[in-house]
Amino acid sequence: MSTFSLFSRLPTELRLRIWELTVEPRTVDVSMSDSYLSSKFDNSLPVTNTPVPAPLQTCRESRRELQKHYRRGFVELRNRDDVGLRYVWVNFEIDIIYIGDGNHLGNYKAVAPQIQRLRFEAEISDEFFYRFSMKDLRRLYGWYEYLVGCSART
Template sequence: MTAFHPFPRLPWEVRARIWELTVEPRTVEVNIEYEKTTVTDDMRARYSLAPDTSRWISILRLRSSTAVPAPLQACREARIHLTEGVGGLGNYRKAFHQLLAAINDGKEMPLQLELRLELGLGLEPRYVWVNFEMDMISIGQSMFTLFEPYYQNIKRLKFARDRNEWFCYFESKELRNFAKVREVYVVCLDGLDCWQGAEECCFPYSIENVLLIDWETGKTETPFETDARWDEIRAANYRKEGARINLDTHVPFVPWLPPGWFEGQEEWDDYYGDW
């Protein structure tokens, strides 16, 4: 059966519930980037730009490869109910509007309609349909600060980072601004091994579900699993040096000292840091 013709004759409460049950979790790609555009002399003349306009305009662009949710394309009744009604699974809403069109010399720059079209911004701000209760918001390498208007809305977050950049830009602290987030996926651009110890220093304690994803292989681990794997690697190296290992801590029993041990050494990993 390709169509259920009696569907319109069902009671409204039944139809509404059926539409709600069509809602499924998705991964919604939302990439926001600044793109520099050169201000040419021809552009200045055609659009009568102010004399103090600098040579560059930074355009804030919103890109998403995620299609409109299927239930919203089913029919008018489904679209209205799932965007305006009070569904049990949460509603879809327009989000991530391209509110700030352009920046010139650190200030917001109003753009004429013709100039907006020339820069590829379109007549209206772009947006993405999102169900914040269920959808995973995947921002790639976009900066956290660009999503400030949605800090309180996003509950499932996915992003791609190199761990060194993660610390250099203090993003481990900025992640705390996503106050309602309960699940985080991190695409590790430098590989899973570089994220050992991440459980203690990279994520707020309020986030219970964190998954690390290797960018090249697609392998996944929780931070706890990554740390446990490296504990076993270190323990194996300790045993090669003749140590008797504490199975609970994966470190040698004291007073065992490896060859080359020097007075004042406090951390085992300082000695074995090259492994």
């Protein structure tokens, strides 16, 4: 990829608009760790393999501009005494939060109101999921009716 060395000479308004246009929906894969620290303090830590949006790491100007759109999410799930503080850069308005099999929805209770787009993979016929995770969906997210409506239509 070639570089555009004159970028810094563009008017500030144009540069900021370009940085803003780099914001796009992502699927953010979030899971809870089972590390030594998390078991020691009885609290799992959020981990992700989703990379930080590149413009957040490009320069001060881009970071300052993109922090208007992204925030340090999942810090509510940190363990006591801030040991092992973890966060995930996320834009809850447009990012899809992917949590795997959906069998640990209760772990996300503290951030449930912020999550606007949730994705997980589960078999509705799975007894564990039906008995426990569907209750969490109903209680924490209020999405049970939506899911049932979607499955009935498809």
